Amino acid sequence: MQSKLVNVSPRSVLTIDLGALRQNYITLKTKVGSAQCAAVIKANGYGLGAIHVAQALRQEDCEIFFVASLEEAVTLRDAGLQETLYVFDGLTPKTGPYFRQYHLRPVLNSMAQFSEWCEENLKNTEALILAALHVDTGMNRLGVTYGEAERFAEDYNLSSASQKLPIMHVMSHLACADDSHHEMNIKQYEQFENITKLFPNTLKSLSNSAGIFLGSNFHFDLVRPGISLYGGRAQIGSRNPMQPVVKLESQILQIRECQVGETIGYGATQTFTRPTTVATIGLGYADGYFRCLSVSNQYTGGYVAIHGKRAPILGRVSMDLVGIDITDVKDGSVTVGDYVEVLGSHIGIDDVADWAGTIGYEVLTNLGGRYTRIYK
Numbered sequence: 001m002q003s004k005l006v007n008v009s010p011r012s013v014l015t016i017d018l019g020a021l022r023q024n025y026i027t028l029k030t031k032v033g034s035a036q037c038a039a040v041i042k043a044n045g046y047g048l049g050a051i052h053v054a055q056a057l058r059q060e061d062c063e064i065f066f067v068a069s070l071e072e073a074v075t076l077r078d079a080g081l082q083e084t085l086y087v088f089d090g091l092t093p094k095t096g097p098y099f100r101q102y103h104l105r106p107v108l109n110s111m112a113q114f115s116e117w118c119e120e121n122l123k124n125t126e127a128l129i130l131a132a133l134h135v136d137t138g139m140n141r142l143g144v145t146y147g148e149a150e151r152f153a154e155d156y157n158l159s160s161a162s163q164k165l166p167i168m169h170v171m172s173h174l175a176c177a178d179d180s181h182h183e184m185n186i187k188q189y190e191q192f193e194n195i196t197k198l199f200p201n202t203l204k205s206l207s208n209s210a211g212i213f214l215g216s217n218f219h220f221d222l223v224r225p226g227i228s229l230y231g232g233r234a235q236i237g238s239r240n241p242m243q244p245v246v247k248l249e250s251q252i253l254q255i256r257e258c259q260v261g262e263t264i265g266y267g268a269t270q271t272f273t274r275p276t277t278v279a280t281i282g283l284g285y286a287d288g289y290f291r292c293l294s295v296s297n298q299y300t301g302g303y304v305a306i307h308g309k310r311a312p313i314l315g316r317v318s319m320d321l322v323g324i325d326i327t328d329v330k331d332g333s334v335t336v337g338d339y340v341e342v343l344g345s346h347i348g349i350d351d352v353a354d355w356a357g358t359i360g361y362e363v364l365t366n367l368g369g370r371y372t373r374i375y376k
């Protein structure tokens with residue numbers, strides 16, 4: 001939301017550092033060496049603005065992008081993105097003409113999608129729809145089974161008609177790559193290797209962000225990172241080498257002194273046990289700030305940072321407001337109109353995710369529509 005108000009400080013400012021995003025892309029690209037590095041920009045670029053993200057990564061020579069749905073892909077084409085664009089949902093019924101019109105590539109997920117794609121391509125052999133094939137190796141979400149892939153490969157490699165049909169990539173998706181010791185990783189890797197033998201002349205893609213960190217044998221021809229580009233933690237239990245991309249700052253609307261025994265917020269869930277200075281900030285669950293970060297006498301919740309020091313949330317997160325305890329950080333210098341850091345270099349998206357019992361992905365995709373967004 002861009003404000004028309006002149007000389008008025010925005011309530012909350014979301015700054016998206018496209019330089020850090022590009023740096024993260026370079027870090028991953030360097031890591032995968034000769035493999036190609038795509039970018040997953042589904043869900044509006046994990047909430048950060050897919051077209052801004054794509055334009056920034058294009059400057060680092062990123063040539064392949066992935067989105068979830070046809071709608072997302074068409075929106076990006078209309079916004080001027082011309083690079084290769086894959087759609088994870090694949091060729092769902094009646095969508096063929098749009099894939100052709102917008103030069104999109106479906107990720108074929110089932111034998112039904114494969115047949116539909118063949119038919120669609122036989123209708124118009126001048127402008128073929130290029131595609132990827134998704135083989136399931138353990139997610140049980142989308143993709144053909146290994147058995148289907150075998151039959152598919154036989155048909156595909158034998159039939160002279162379908163041989164002309166261009167499957168550009170064969171891919172699968174890892175279920176547990178965030179845990180480098182998980183036994184699923186090697187199982188899926190081995191099955192994927194068998195699949196690669198069925199399609200000797202097709203490019204291979206297995207890894208998301210976390211998969212990239214499992215080692216170079218997981219890189220194959222193309223990697224598909226999402227969360228790492230946006231600064232999120234891909235693997236549990238190891239240092240995250242990515243730079244933070246988002247900074248979220250919210251303004252202090254009021255400061256008040258509270259006495260021992262008073263309570264704060266809806267449900268009066270927290271009772272003060274010491275004289276407390278409360279700053280009320282303009283941020284709430286309507287902005288995508290999780291209500292489960294609320295605090296009560298029994299449970300701790302989330303934190304923000306002021307002048308680089310952490311300050312805890314007080315009581316319940318409301319729709320538009322949340323109180324924070326600035327007793328220990330105020331130094332006499334915190335005033336109404338100051339901004340507190342909700343996300344940034346002191347409060348990472350994965351910190352907030354840990355406090356809320358979720359993952360950084362959800363912190364990002366939940367970022368609300370009320371923020372003033374700045375791209376730098």
Ligand SMILES: *Cc1c(COP(=O)(O)O)cnc(C)c1O
Nearest residue numbers: 040173208209210224225226227
């Ligand atoms: C979302 C997604 C990715 C990117 O995953 P990250 O964990 O964000 O790197 C890659 N491949 C598929 C199939 C996906 O759905």
